Structures are given as structure tokens and as C-alpha cells.
Amino acid sequence: MGEIMEQTVFSVSDINREVKMFLEGTNTFKNIFIEGELSNITYYRSGHLYFTLKDASASVKCAIFRYKYRGVPEDLKEGDLVKIRGSVTLYEANGSYQIVADFLEKSNSLGLLYEKMEMLKKLYFEKGYFSDEIKKQLPKLPINIGVVTADTGAAIRDIINTTHKRFPNVNIYLYPAKVQGEGAAREVSAGIEFFNRMNGEKQLEIDTLIVGRGGGSIEDLWAFNEEAVIEAIYKSEIPVISAVGHEIDNLLSDLVADKRAATPTQAAEILIPEKEKLTDKLESKKNLLSKLLLNRVTMMKKELEYRKNNYYIKNFGNILDNKKFDLMEKEQKLSRELRRIVQKSREQLDYRKQRFDRINLQKIILSEKENLKKKSAELNQIMLEFFENRKNELKYKKARLSKYSVSDILKQGYTITRKNGKIVKRGIELSKEDKLEIEFLDVKKKVVVK
Template sequence: MAFERPTPISVSDLNRRSKSLLENHFGEVCVEGEIGDLSTPASGHWYFNLKDNRAQIRCAMFRRANLSVKQRPQAGDKIICRGLLSIYEARGDYQLIVDHLEAAGDGALQRAFEELKQRLAKEGLFDDSRKKVIATHNEQIGVITSSTGAAIEDIASVLKRRSPISQINLFPVAVQGAGAAEQIAAAIEQANKLHSSGVLLLDVLIIGRGGGSLEDLWAFNEEVVARAIANSSIPIVSAVGHEIDFTIADLAADLRAATPSAAAELITRDQIEWMQQIDQQARRLALLTTKRLELDAQKLETLKARLKHPQLKLMTIKTGFDGLVNRANHALRTKLAQVGQQAARVESALNQRSPAIKLDITRQRAAALSRQLPGMMASVYRRDAQRLTHLSTTVSNLGPPSTLKRGYAVVKDQAGNVIRSASQVKQGDELSLALYQGQLDTNVKAVRD
């Protein structure tokens, strides 16, 4: 039997058929390996070998595909490539046409990061409604970081400069490597237990570390840390890495700081600002006090002009009393004159009638009236003196000093208005009380009708 000879084909046809078979059979593949012999010509295309310890394959990544790669790879980098297997027909080279490239280590971590981020976001763990308000100035500060890292030194340096009164309470933990995430979560829980029990009352917690690769920072991307942050009753500031670094802890925390130093600045107020504000308030207080004293002095002068001295009142009363005395004396003299005239008339009548008995009786009555006259004058004098004393006492008792001396006080508001009713004030108003000796400033705690 004769052997049937196959029909020969061209090299181009063979490469074309091989290319078609390879592309249709495998479809898109994903390969991990190390870059070798990287070439980046002016055309913008990248050509390199992808190898492991036993084999290698030629790869081509054309310009339109590599524009999406954020960082140009270097020879020796471990990467993950996604693309199509093909053959370059002109030379018959078997190659991988790459349309996506990422670093092997960071790529896997980045995917895990995105997956956890999306899952926790769906739970609402990053919602603004969960965020706790952090005070402008804090004095008891908990710091969860490495005891030997640069982060704690940076925080301490900033606080020493800005707020020496603030106290650092360090919770030392590992910030990378196996078990670091668990240590961080446990430190957050420990700080909260100490806080809730009253052993260590913390105003805020800073968790963080210095910069590093995505793998170095991975402890702050673990779910156990995110949930510990979300469950904390103490406000938490995340300060992981540098400004360009972003972690799950940043999303879960109540506030994100670009660096540990920035975190220390965000939670404290600069002592220079405090001093400037105190000086400003002191100047304002001095100005207000001066104006108030000037206003009170003007009011005092007005009141002094309107207020009559009690001595003037007493002088007026004394003048009136002297007038009463003069009137009494005049009345007495008039009465005496009238009695004398009456006696004279009686005596004249008696003389005219000449009865001896009536004359004696009349003389006796005249003598009796003469004896009664000094008593009547004394009685009138005592009555008028008592009235004068009563009027003087009344004037003295009605005067402002006597009223204040009995325990009363003149109550005024900040504008100097006299308070006569509880309805004129409200809780928290500042009042001044003028006493017999001195003055009191007070605040209204409660108002009762």
C-alpha cells in the first residue's frame, strides 16, 4: 500500500493556522511571573519576557493598553498579566498579548481591599451618621501605635509644641506583620474598657503608624480593626501612613488625618492661639469695664444731684418746728392777754358792782387761771416737741440709708435699671445688689413669682 503524501503548506499558512488554533482554544488567560528583558521603544509599546524558575514566554503590551497602568514596571518585578495567547506570524514567535497588568503582591491585596470596603460600606459601617464629634481641644489622648516607631515621636513632638497640658496614654502594639491587626483591635477594646470603668477617661484615640507599602499597612485594612473602631465609644482619629495612603481604618474612623503629626494638630488647639484669645478677651474686658465704670459714674452723679441729703430734710423740719414753737408762744401770749383782759373786765365788773363775795370769787378764778397757765404752756410745748420728734424719726426711717441698714437692698440689672418685680429678670441674668455697706454681683439661678 502506497503511503499518501500530505499536501505541503507554506510557513505563513502554518503560522496563521497555529495562531488561529491557539487564540480560539485558550481565549483570555491570566499568568503570574517575573519580568525579564523589558524593552520600551519610542513607539510606546512594551515588550518583555514573563518567566518563572522553569520557563518563560514572550509578552507584548501595546501602547493603548499600557496607558492605564499607573506605574511602569521594572525588570525583576513580579506581576500578574491578563491577555490572549497568540503567534507573531512574521517570526513564528509564541507570545502573550497583554491587555492588563498589575503588581502581583499589591494587586491581590488591592482586590481584597476593595471587596472588604464594598462589603462594610453596604453594612453602613462608614456612614457619616455613625461618626462621633471630636472636640477642638483634647487633653487625655490615647495613642495606639508602635512604641518604637516614628509615629509616637511625631505625635509627642507636636503636642509638646502645641499643647503641653495634653497627656499621651500609649497602648503599644505591632503595626505590621502577623497578629498586628488583632493587637490593634484588642488595644481599642482595652482603651474603651478603661474609659467606661472610669480608670482612664480618654477624650480621643489616635490609631496609626508611619508610611509604608500596601502590605506594610495591611493591618489597618483588616476587618477586625474596622469593627473595633466602629464599636468604640471613644472618638477615634485614624492616622495611617502618609497623605497618599488610604486604609479601611480611615473609612471607619470618626476622623482621618493624613499623618500622625496631622492627627495631633487636629485634636489640639495651639497654646499660642489660646494666649492670643485670652489677651484679646482681657483687652475687651478692660474696655467694657472702663465704659461701665464711666457710665455708672455718670449715673451716680445724676442720682447725687437728685438725692437730697437727710440733713437738709432735718433742717426743713427744724425750721417748721421753730415756726410751731413761735406760733405756740404767740398763742400762749395771746391767751394770756385774753385772760388778763378777761380778768380786767371781771375786775371792772366787780368794781362796778362792788359785791365783796363776787370779787373774791373772781380773784380766786383769776389766781387759778394764773396757776394753770404754766401747765397749759408746758403741755402745748410737750405736744409740739413730741410731734417734731415723731416727724424727725419718720424722715430718718424713710431715708435710703436707714432702709438699707435694716437689711434691704437696691437690686439693679446690668443696664442700671432698678428691679421691682421678679418678672423683670430671667434665669442666668447678672444683677448687682447695693447694700448698706458695699455691693454684691450675682446671677439669677431661678425665678419664682
């Protein structure tokens, strides 16, 4: 038959899948930072970015899906030195590995700031600071608004102009604070705490806070990523709108606030309804309510007039007297029927009592009890004989079947050889290089005919 060799054979798909599972299953290759030089940059209309990252002696293929939503620059060019963050994976179709990234920045730009922001974002996400379940509802029509921003910037002017244009009756209270540079985070958080304290002491009745500033670079906006500001917004009893003018979507103040606005102007538009539109809406509802009430009154008048002319209302006294007489008559009939039923029940009870007195119930019960015991013993004996017969019959059938079982054949020293899942009966069925499976009593072995 030739030499028999044991071997484990993988398909190409199997080995690629195993390698992919290994790479994606270990933390060593997740969320790693890699620095290198860009080449083969391709922006696709689908929103995906593909490129190669290389250094002096090696290169690796990379991809960023939906890059526009991840703050990836759109002016990347060949040779740019960049840093990415991503995870290693394997493309099963051709067996090549690549980096799927979610962050890219040009080197020597703002890497440390973004890393710190990602660390804080993860920390506060795990604490539950960003949960929608804890966000407070904004009032429908706030009367007193607290604003924490610079007193000389465009943000406060935009908020005042937009608010009073939409609803002049709203009061605006400003807490002037630095919004960039050293001490900015401390002053912004102090402003939030100030308005909450004034509300608690009943000195003010602030309905909503707007915390923000105009646009700027990430360094200028960094105060709104600081822990002091995040904690102050989270602990605020007053609803907070984060209104920092910026294009990126990951300032931490936006995530923890009860509402996010892209600009201070938009914050005022979100919060304050237009007085004219609100007045028109109220007037429309007032007119609708008046019509509904008028229709209801008209219908009730008609209903009242109808009831006034109703026969039963006009003749209520006579109808009531007739009902009283009917009730008295029915009461007399009921009383007579009850007496009859009681008398009949007494007679039946006396009759049954006399019958039971003539029967010795105790003897009947004892006799029936003895019969029941006897029949129970007979039934038990029949069941025991039945099960014993079935047991012997099964033993006999098992003994006959065991002569033909595979395990008994193998116990006698024989083996079973299969080719493509079918049992080989004659040697002529075999050829060189045929793959066989030989089944022994304790194990199955795969062999190749040499």
C-alpha cells in the first residue's frame, strides 16, 4: 500500500483566517501609534482614504474610512511625515496585512494635545458623563440666561443681538471669563459655579447657561477640554449649552453639555423662540380654542333643550310613583318565593337525614377500603412481571446486535479504511497519492498511499 504519513493540511482561506483572528485578537496590535512618510495617497468619493506609510527600509498599507468625519487633513501629499493611530488587520482575499486607522496628524503639530484629549474622552465616557440619559431638557421659553464668555469678544455680542432680535424680553447675565490661555479653564468653571450658587441662594433665577466662545485653533479652544470645565458642566443644576465655534466635533465640553451648538449665535437660536412666530402660534391656538369652546357651548345648549322636552323629565314624578309601586309588588313576590324555597329545602333535608340514618356508612367504607388494597397489590404484581419480561427481551436483542457493532469489530483487532468517506473493501480500489482515513479502536489516522 506504500508508506503512510500523518499530516495536517490547511486551506489558504483557513490559514489567512487564523492569522487575521490572531492579529485582531491581541491587544498588542490595537490602537497603536505609527510614524512614517506618506506615499500612494488616494482619496475616494466614498469617503475612504488609502495610503502607504514607509520609512527608509519598510512600508505598510493603511486605510482610514470616512476620513472627513475624523478630522483628517485633505491636503496630504507625497513625502509628508505623519503620525497615525490604528489597529493591525489582515485582508483575507490576498493575505496582506494593513493598518486601519482612525486618526492622522502631520508630525510636530498637535499630537500631544490630541492624545491627552482622547485619554480624557475615554475617562469621562467610562464615568458616564456623556450619557444621553442624564442630559437635562432646555426650557421652552427661558426668561433669564446666564452667559460665560469673554466680555470683549464677538461671542457675547452675537448672543445679545440674536436673543433680543428674536425675543426682546429675555434677560442676559454675563460672567466675564478668559476663554483661552493660562487660567481660562479656571475662570470658565468659576462662572458656571457662580450661576449655580446664585440660583441656590435665590439671588438669581437663571433658566439656562450658554458657555462658549468664537472659533480658533485647537490651542485656543483647549480650555473647553480641561477637566475643571468638564466637571463644572457635569455638576451644573442649570441646563448648559456648549457653544464653541469650531469645525472639529470632539471638544469635550460639547459631549458633556446638555446641548451642543456650533456657534454662540446658533446657541441663541436654539434656545430662544422668535417672539412674532410664538405670538402668531399662540394667537392661532387661542382662536382654535375659542372655536372649540363656542361649538361645545352650542352643542350643550341643544342637548339641554332636548332634555327639557324629554318625556321622562316632564313626567318624572309620576314615573317615580309607578316605579315605587312596581318595586313594592316585586318585593312581596320575592318574599313569598323565598319562604317557599326555605320550606322545600327543609323538607328535603329531613328526608335525606332519615335515609342516611338507615345506612351503616362505616361498614361500606371499610369494605371498599379492603377491596382497594387487594386490587392495588394485584396491579403491582402485574407491573413487576411486565417490566421483568421487557428487561429480558432487551438483553436478548442487545446480545444479538453487539455481534455486528463497529466497536466490537474494532475490539477484535480489525481496522476500517475509508477513502473520501467510503469504506475500502478491496486493494484494487486504491492508487498512489490517495488520501485515506484508517479507524482503529482508539483513534482515527489520515494516511497517503505511496
